[in-house]
Each structure stands twice: as C-alpha cells, then as structure tokens.
Amino acid sequence: MSIRARVLDALGTVYDPELDEPITSLEFVTSCDVSADGDVDLRLRLPTSQCAPNFAFLMAADARDAVRRLPEVRGVTVLLEDHCTDDEINAAVNRGQAFAQAFPGETEGELDALRRLFWRKALVARQSRLCEALLAGGATPEEVTARRAADLPDEPDARRCLELRGQLGIAREDDAAAFVLPDGGAIAAVDLRHWLRIARLIRTSLESNGGMCRSLLRVRYDLPNPEEIAA
C-alpha cells in the first residue's frame, strides 16, 4: 500500500461533524499529493464559501491530525480553499493552533460542546435506521429494546454507532443495550415508536443536509452529476 493510499484511508476516518459522513465520500478532498520524502500536501473544498467556519475548522484540523498520525508521514500542509475564512483557518491549523486562536476575540470557547451535540444527533439517526430495519423484519418493540450491543450487525451504521458511543462515553460492551438514548439512558419498549418518530426527523435533517451539500458542491465545482441518489 502506497503512502498516498494510507493517507487517503486516514482521511476516510475524518467526518464532517454536521453530516456524520467522511470528508472523502463527500468529495471535500480536492487533492492529496505526497512527496517521496513523505510530505503531504492536502487541499480541501466545501459546498459554499459561507459554510460554517466552526465545522470547516474542525474538518481541516481533524484531517491534519489524522494524517500526521501516520508514522511514514513527515509533514502535512492543509489548504482549505474558496472559503470566506480560509486564511484564518489555514494559518491556525497549520500551526497546530486551536479554534480560538484562529479567530481571536470572536469565540468564547472551543468546539467540544458543538461536536458532542452533533455526535448525539448522528447516534440517534443511525440507531433509528437499525431499529426500523428490525421492526420491518418483524421484531417487536420489546425484542428491539432488549437487544445487546453484541447483537448489532457488522455493518457501517452499527460500527459507527459503537464508535460514536465511545466518543460520547456511553457504554458499548457486548452486554450493553444495543440502542440507547443519546445520554446513554435506556429506551423503554413502550416509548420506542415515539422515539423513532423524533429520530426519523433528525435523520431526515442530516440526510437532506447531506444531499443539499452534495448538490451545491457539484454545482460549485462543475462535478459530474450522477443520478439522483436514492434517499
């Protein structure tokens, strides 16, 4: 596996915090050049010049961190392009500085709370897809809420749910509940359908935002326009 392939793999673990999708599949990575000595030159792009600077910063900083972790990489330069705060973000990220240093005087803190809020939304949305599949397959609400983490299928939504639970500090051992409230609490069988109503709304929001971001990126960079992606 080439260094570049490993760098791209690492970038596949960097998520758009708002959409909970990797920046690679969202096509936010414009280019990734790796020199023979292991210097990585990374260029990023977003659907609009006005995308929220906080999320833009997180993606640029996370991308740098993910690539720097690779032992074969000597240095990384991240260049976010065509964004209204690209100069501020690039300067801070490439110096390894925090968000508040990128925008001195304009923030009251770092972005951890914001990140956690969107982890919780992502967990709700992904769990709901798994729950709905079980109910559609004939499981009762009691059976669904009685499931354990060990019963989760080995597929992307379930793997991501466990990852998100780890990040949120929610138990994810084999005997922990398969589905939880975003504060880690249990979902009662009697509440399951109501919870799914709310979860579906959150999922619709994340999915339609993702769809809109993809559409805008295609228009902005004149990318090939594949068939309408099934929602």
Next chain:
Amino acid sequence: MYEKDGEKYFVVDGHIHFWDASPDNWVKGQEKYAKGWIECFHAYQGLGPAETHWPIEKFQKYSEEDFVSDVFDEGYVDVGIFNPTYLKEWYTDGFNTTETNARLAAKHPDRLIVNGRWDPREGEAGLRRLEEDAERYGLKGVKLYTAEWRDGSRGWTLRDPEAAPFLEKCAELGIVNIHVHKGPTIWPLDKDAFDVRDVDYAATSYPELNFIVEHVGLPRIEDFCFMATQEPNVYAGLAVAVGALMHARPRFFAKVMGELLFWVGEDKMLFGSDYAIWEPKWQVEGFVDWDYPDDQFSDYPAVTTASKKKILGLNAAKLYGIDVPEEFQLPTEAETPAAREDAQLVEGAA
C-alpha cells in the same frame, strides 16, 4: 393565480427579493465577502431546473422588467412579500433594502407588500426608525436577520434584552408578522449558528405576534419542528426548502415536506420562492403537481388540493389580511392540526 385541472390557486409568494449585488455595490475591502455571498446564492440557483439558471452577471443585478415578468407574468404570483436583507457591511447601498423594495412596490399597488427590518443593536435610534418606517410603508411585517454583521458585532438573538423593546413596538404598531431568517448563516463561531431557541423564547413571550421562521430552520429542520409544534404562533417559511430540494433531491423533499406536515401542519406552512434565487414559476407548477413518490411515505400526512391552496397562498393571506376572491377560497374551513404530541423526549433525543 395558477389554474390546474379546474382548481384555482391564489399565490402569495412569502419571500421575494429585488437585490443589487453587482461589483459597483461592493464595499471596498469587503469584496471577498460580497462576491462570495452572491456566488453562494448563485450556486443555490443551480439546484433548480437547468432551463431556469441565469448567468452570474444577470444574477448579480436584474432589472425591474425581469422581476415583473418572472414574478407576476410568468410566475403566477398574486401578491409578493418583500423581505429585506441589508448586509451593508458588504454592499454599499445594501443588498436588498426596504427603500429599494418600496420604490418597486409603489408601481404595483396591491401586488407587493414591503416588510421592514430592525436591529436591536441600534437602540433608541432604531426604535424611532421603526416607527417612521411603519408610518411610511404601512408595515405589517419585518424581516430579522439575526446573523447580520454590524460594527464588529456578528449577530444577535431574539433573547437579547435589547430586542424586547422592538418586539413590543411591533405589537404596538400592528407589525404582527416577524419573519426570522434561520437559514444558512455563519456566526456565532463557537456555537451552532442555526440555533432557533431564541424564536421559541420570543414566541412564548409575545403570543400576539406571528413568527415565521424562514427556510424552516434548514439545516436544523429538526430543532425548528420541535419548537414549532409547541408554539401556536410559529410558522414555517418554505423558501429554500422547495427551491433547493423539490427538483434536485425529490425524495429528500418528500421527507422534509412529510415531516413539516406532521409536526407543523398545513395551516402553518407558507410558500416562498426566494426569488431571484429561484423563479416562482417552476416551483408553483411543481408544487401543485407534487405528491409523495411512493408508498414508502405512507406514514406521513396526506397532502391534498386544499393543503396546497393553503400553503401556496391562503395561509399567508390570513396573516397579512390580504383579500382573497371567493373563487380561490376553500369551500369550508377545514383546519388540520399537526402533531400535538408531547415533544419532551426531544431534549433527550439529541
């Protein structure tokens, strides 16, 4: 008006603009933002049907003739509501101001409603100006742009104590329709810039006012729906939802509409084209033809001809006191309340 299959629709376009974003109007030193802003809008236009796309030069500044043709002659709009967006930090004469809108409206009496604006950061002078504007333009509504930059400040919220005198003044002057832009914004930096909780607070404090959340809080439609379901005086402005999704992402559009119909209800949804981002013509035609694509959506509330008549015009006509001729009215007053179920789990849900 629009007529299809023997049904007549009275069209109130709740969200239209007449802007000037041409380079001559860019503030020196702020060109990056002025250019980026209008290019961002232009990209949104790209989400509509290809034959409705404009070149960027026309999109930066279009003529009165374009406006009249696109909105009235081709676009089926009976009454349009101008919602101003000043953005004077970036655009010398403003992007789309009440003054400019009023000059155009004066040429089309009874067809255009001019909304005002206020900004709590202007204090006492702002209150005086609101009174003057109310008198001059006969204001029934304002558009608030909480993310607008001003003298180093990059936004405010309806919870700010400084906002209270302005809301009280609106109630006093009969400016009952408070349109709040809760769509794509940038600031504040360290929080989620799309937060709608300040609308919740204001809607509870001022039950005599109507709060129309523009762009249905996209991209935080979930937060908007949870809030709207608990506040009887909160309405969904559909501008952007129709334009950005109906053509480009029809299945997502169906889900978003289904959720809005479920949580907010067809009596509290208002059509808006967001012209000139998108022309009203294809949106009105498409919306009248629209239904859920297949039975995967059977769980959502049905959408009927009556629902579409309300959303396209009758709901907004009520809020603005617009006389709607008998032929466009629904035969009997049939209100369909949305979900009133307890959304307390919401806080726990996300």
